Amino acid sequence: MERGSAAEAPVPTTPQHILDARQFARPWLEETLFPTTRTLQQTPLSALPQALRGKRLFYLFYEPSTRTRVSFETAAMLLGGQVVGIDSDEQRARDERLEDRIQVLNQFPYEFILLRYHEEGGARRAAAVSRVPIINAGDGTGQHPTQALLDAYTIWQELGRLDGLQIALVGDLSYERTTNSLAYLLGRFRDLTLYLVSPDLLRMRDEVRDYLVASGVDVHEVPDLREVASGLDVVYMTRAHTERLEHARRYDRGRRSYAVDAELLAELPRHAIVLHPLPRGRELPADLDADPRIACFRQAGNGLYLRMALLSLLAQGAPEA
Amino acid sequence: MERGSAAEAPVPTTPQHILDARQFARPWLEETLFPTTRTLQQTPLSALPQALRGKRLFYLFYEPSTRTRVSFETAAMLLGGQVVGIDSDEQRARDERLEDRIQVLNQFPYEFILLRYHEEGGARRAAAVSRVPIINAGDGTGQHPTQALLDAYTIWQELGRLDGLQIALVGDLSYERTTNSLAYLLGRFRDLTLYLVSPDLLRMRDEVRDYLVASGVDVHEVPDLREVASGLDVVYMTRAHTERLEHARRYDRGRRSYAVDAELLAELPRHAIVLHPLPRGRELPADLDADPRIACFRQAGNGLYLRMALLSLLAQGAPEA
Amino acid sequence: MERGSAAEAPVPTTPQHILDARQFARPWLEETLFPTTRTLQQTPLSALPQALRGKRLFYLFYEPSTRTRVSFETAAMLLGGQVVGIDSDEQRARDERLEDRIQVLNQFPYEFILLRYHEEGGARRAAAVSRVPIINAGDGTGQHPTQALLDAYTIWQELGRLDGLQIALVGDLSYERTTNSLAYLLGRFRDLTLYLVSPDLLRMRDEVRDYLVASGVDVHEVPDLREVASGLDVVYMTRAHTERLEHARRYDRGRRSYAVDAELLAELPRHAIVLHPLPRGRELPADLDADPRIACFRQAGNGLYLRMALLSLLAQGAPEA
Numbered sequence: 001m002e003r004g005s006a007a008e009a010p011v012p013t014t015p016q017h018i019l020d021a022r023q024f025a026r027p028w029l030e031e032t033l034f035p036t037t038r039t040l041q042q043t044p045l046s047a048l049p050q051a052l053r054g055k056r057l058f059y060l061f062y063e064p065s066t067r068t069r070v071s072f073e074t075a076a077m078l079l080g081g082q083v084v085g086i087d088s089d090e091q092r093a094r095d096e097r098l099e100d101r102i103q104v105l106n107q108f109p110y111e112f113i114l115l116r117y118h119e120e121g122g123a124r125r126a127a128a129v130s131r132v133p134i135i136n137a138g139d140g141t142g143q144h145p146t147q148a149l150l151d152a153y154t155i156w157q158e159l160g161r162l163d164g165l166q167i168a169l170v171g172d173l174s175y176e177r178t179t180n181s182l183a184y185l186l187g188r189f190r191d192l193t194l195y196l197v198s199p200d201l202l203r204m205r206d207e208v209r210d211y212l213v214a215s216g217v218d219v220h221e222v223p224d225l226r227e228v229a230s231g232l233d234v235v236y237m238t239r240a241h242t243e244r245l246e247h248a249r250r251y252d253r254g255r256r257s258y259a260v261d262a263e264l265l266a267e268l269p270r271h272a273i274v275l276h277p278l279p280r281g282r283e284l285p286a287d288l289d290a291d292p293r294i295a296c297f298r299q300a301g302n303g304l305y306l307r308m309a310l311l312s313l314l315a316q317g318a319p320e321a
Numbered sequence: 322m323e324r325g326s327a328a329e330a331p332v333p334t335t336p337q338h339i340l341d342a343r344q345f346a347r348p349w350l351e352e353t354l355f356p357t358t359r360t361l362q363q364t365p366l367s368a369l370p371q372a373l374r375g376k377r378l379f380y381l382f383y384e385p386s387t388r389t390r391v392s393f394e395t396a397a398m399l400l401g402g403q404v405v406g407i408d409s410d411e412q413r414a415r416d417e418r419l420e421d422r423i424q425v426l427n428q429f430p431y432e433f434i435l436l437r438y439h440e441e442g443g444a445r446r447a448a449a450v451s452r453v454p455i456i457n458a459g460d461g462t463g464q465h466p467t468q469a470l471l472d473a474y475t476i477w478q479e480l481g482r483l484d485g486l487q488i489a490l491v492g493d494l495s496y497e498r499t500t501n502s503l504a505y506l507l508g509r510f511r512d513l514t515l516y517l518v519s520p521d522l523l524r525m526r527d528e529v530r531d532y533l534v535a536s537g538v539d540v541h542e543v544p545d546l547r548e549v550a551s552g553l554d555v556v557y558m559t560r561a562h563t564e565r566l567e568h569a570r571r572y573d574r575g576r577r578s579y580a581v582d583a584e585l586l587a588e589l590p591r592h593a594i595v596l597h598p599l600p601r602g603r604e605l606p607a608d609l610d611a612d613p614r615i616a617c618f619r620q621a622g623n624g625l626y627l628r629m630a631l632l633s634l635l636a637q638g639a640p641e642a
Numbered sequence: 643m644e645r646g647s648a649a650e651a652p653v654p655t656t657p658q659h660i661l662d663a664r665q666f667a668r669p670w671l672e673e674t675l676f677p678t679t680r681t682l683q684q685t686p687l688s689a690l691p692q693a694l695r696g697k698r699l700f701y702l703f704y705e706p707s708t709r710t711r712v713s714f715e716t717a718a719m720l721l722g723g724q725v726v727g728i729d730s731d732e733q734r735a736r737d738e739r740l741e742d743r744i745q746v747l748n749q750f751p752y753e754f755i756l757l758r759y760h761e762e763g764g765a766r767r768a769a770a771v772s773r774v775p776i777i778n779a780g781d782g783t784g785q786h787p788t789q790a791l792l793d794a795y796t797i798w799q800e801l802g803r804l805d806g807l808q809i810a811l812v813g814d815l816s817y818e819r820t821t822n823s824l825a826y827l828l829g830r831f832r833d834l835t836l837y838l839v840s841p842d843l844l845r846m847r848d849e850v851r852d853y854l855v856a857s858g859v860d861v862h863e864v865p866d867l868r869e870v871a872s873g874l875d876v877v878y879m880t881r882a883h884t885e886r887l888e889h890a891r892r893y894d895r896g897r898r899s900y901a902v903d904a905e906l907l908a909e910l911p912r913h914a915i916v917l918h919p920l921p922r923g924r925e926l927p928a929d930l931d932a933d934p935r936i937a938c939f940r941q942a943g944n945g946l947y948l949r950m951a952l953l954s955l956l957a958q959g960a961p962e963a
Binding site (some may be wrong): 278279297298304 | 726
């Protein structure tokens with residue numbers, strides 16, 4: 001899917017595959033996916049619709065992804081579905097063309113394939129040969145669209161809207177697929193101001209920033225989160241203690257901070273929220289967790305219900321078993 | 322089980338353990354296992370007999386085996402059974418006598434044990450102490466009988482019979498347990514011509530070839546697949562890019578080919594099929610997949626239904642839970 | 643929980659978390675847990691109470707633990723529950739604070755968390771933040787309380803009582819969490835004589851021995867199991883071929899034995915039992931298994947039913963889903 005075509009011709013119905021954060025139409029998010037997620041979240045467990053009864057999800061992981069796997073596996077289970085899969089450790093033992101793996105799965109009665117691949121473009125390659133929906137659970141430094149969906153849902157759920165917000169993305173904005181994917185998704189919304197706070201070596205890639213600008217987002221690169229904190233609605237943190245970020249900070253001579261601390265929280269508006277895809281490091285110290293604006297665990301919980309909603313909606317569109 | 326006794330006294334009913342491709346009687350294959358497999362394959366998923374309801378399969382893997390594990394796990398699940406197991410990675414952490422593992426499982430309510438072991442004879446050792454059926458999912462360079470069964474079923478399903486065929490086995494015929502096991506199973510059928518196409522260093526082991534000759538199979542070693550292609554019904558390929566085969570080819574000065582290409586397909590009869598246990602390498606290029614004679618994915622799909630049939634039949638013979 | 647307070651104020655009802663072998667009150671063991679286990683063991687599989695229907699167990703393993711995982715997973719499954727988890731291999735890929743993992747799980751509908759942690763105190767840290775019961779499946783060289791429970795149940799089941807017995811603990815009594823945990827549990831019973839048979843470098847830790855003495859257990863360190871064999875009711879063996887024990891034996895100049903052999907069995911009373919948490923090495927040779935006093939496989943089987951009982955009892959006390 002070309003970026004342009006996605007922007008110009010949004011699909012109003014549930015897409016066949018979940019590959020790229022740019023593929024989702026705004027009405028589908030606001031009128032279908034997010035309300036479905038909220039409804040599921042408010043439903044007692046014992047009353048959940050068994051939308052996946054008699055359906056099966058297969059996960060195929062070329063890289064470890066405990067968080068995403070557990071979230072989808074639990075989601076499928078709560079909807080009455082069954083889950084089987086192949087972990088990254090097993091993948092290493094014998095390599096096999098991705099397309100061959102998918103063609104074998106085409107012969108097996110699975111209704112969904114959840115794929116994590118180690119290289120950008122893996123999900124799209126899989127979708128080209130799969131007879132059932134491919135859900136991209138991360139492809140290298142590419143995208144992680146269901147993370148972007150749960151991040152956007154969390155903002156919508158906590159603040160009531162996505163339009164007109166001031167959002168800071170903080171940390172490694174170049175290689176982190178979570179911020180790339182979220183940025184693409186935010187391009188769907190209006191009157192957004194996006195502050196990019198990253199070391200010089202880890203600036204957001206031109207292609208993502210250009211997409212945001214073309215989508216009408218007001219994008220600013222700022223050297224320090226503190227400069228803009230008092231006006232923010234959302235702070236989106238990423239892991240600060242990766243090797244990549246440590247190296248980039250040495251290059252910047254460590255003068256800037258990519259962390260949340262008590263001082264920053266004091267600046268931040270009372271209604272604002274701090275998100276983090278987890279696992280976190282020292283950039284979001286646990287001793288601040290009592291502050292209700294630290295929303296990262298609510299965000300992780302939302303991931304379960306967002307994925308339940310997604311599977312339910314895909315199941316409605318999927319061919320009969 | 323001695324080879325001789327197996328050949329002379331075929332068991333007409335479902336065996337207790339699945340250990341060795343030589344143990345299956347021809348009437349059981351043609352009148353029970355293969356028709357049961359075909360019936361399951363033609364049954365809508367929602368109407369599958371829940372032959373494993375209230376039954377449990379345990380997989381115990383000392384070597385990785387994603388393909389076989391996924392196939393059996395899906396088969397058990399579709400028949401209403403439950404699956405728990407131990408992967409090869411977990412095995413490495415602490416070693417324990419195989420017999421002890423089985424004796425502990427004897428105390429647990431599992432109705433089937435699927436075993437992959439790293440040394441020849443593991444399945445037989447396990448069967449000697451197990452109170453429930455052991456299914457050999459590969460033991461070192463020994464056998465992989467359920468792979469042989471699905472290979473033979475694929476030939477029966479695609480060509481309507483196994484008698485009177487001309488079959489080429491190609492590649493590493495010494496260490497590959499798939500070709501060893503299939504060769505043993507083919508010994509049950511009549512008027513077969515078997516062409517063995519392998520490097521000198523990886524010729525079929527004497528014990529297997531002697532068994533075939535004693536069973537009345539017309540066995541020929543040929544240096545090049547092309548020589549015999551025009552008369553073949555089945556080409557059975559194996560992985561050509563293992564270290565072992567690369568070494569053996571250098572020894573042969575690389576003059577021979579163990580691969581399928583367009584030229585070879587042009588020689589092959591229109592009704593012939595090309596099988597491969599997967600994963601494949603360059604010996605079966607993906608750009609030939611559009612040719613309907615390339616049957617390796619149908620073969621992998623058959624594995625699911627063959628294993629469902631096998632579990633169903635074993636369940637009928639298994640003691641009550 | 644302080645040791646003193648645990649000893650003085652036993653909890654008569656099922657505890658909220660399973661953390662430490664010292665936390666169990668004797669009446670709860672003898673009037674609730676052990677009889678429930680025995681009843682489950684005598685119930686036909688098809689009539690087992692589905693006490694975990696609609697409930698889910700999550701296992702979170704920072705170290706491998708196939709034995710304990712399989713036992714709990716089977717137990718939950720037989721009671722109608724569902725199991726999802728994260729293995730130690732996946733943990734290594736990305737580290738994350740234990741407390742964060744638990745806080746994410748707090749957002750997911752799991753009714754039990756089974757935790758194996760690589761450092762002493764992990765289970766207690768998890769319990770401090772978890773909204774559902776934490777079951778300690780071993781924390782470093784700390785405890786393994788459900789192993790102690792199944793060991794004690796096995797003695798109760800095989801010999802009819804725990805009071806007044808003569809028990810030998812053999813091998814590495816310093817770092818093995820099984821013997822530490824069992825020793826703590828035995829402190830609840832009366833008129834016990836405990837013989838500790840270990841190399842000088844691997845003597846039982848002072849804190850454990852002091853606890854036993856304060857609990858009224860008659861504790862003796864003996865250099866050789868043979869000295870006391872004729873009066874024993876229970877021999878509890880541990881792995882003798884760990885690196886630690888081999889080193890400690892060289893220090894002792896290898897004069898002592900920590901193994902069972904035919905000579906020792908000849909000394910042992912006819913009613914006595916030999917236990918071992920498995921996996922075993924040469925300290926309990928397989929060629930003695932025909933002796934009915936070797937009870938290690940019955941012991942492993944008891945583990946399944948003990949854990950079913952424990953989950954059932956915890957489920958009764960757990961908050962409604």
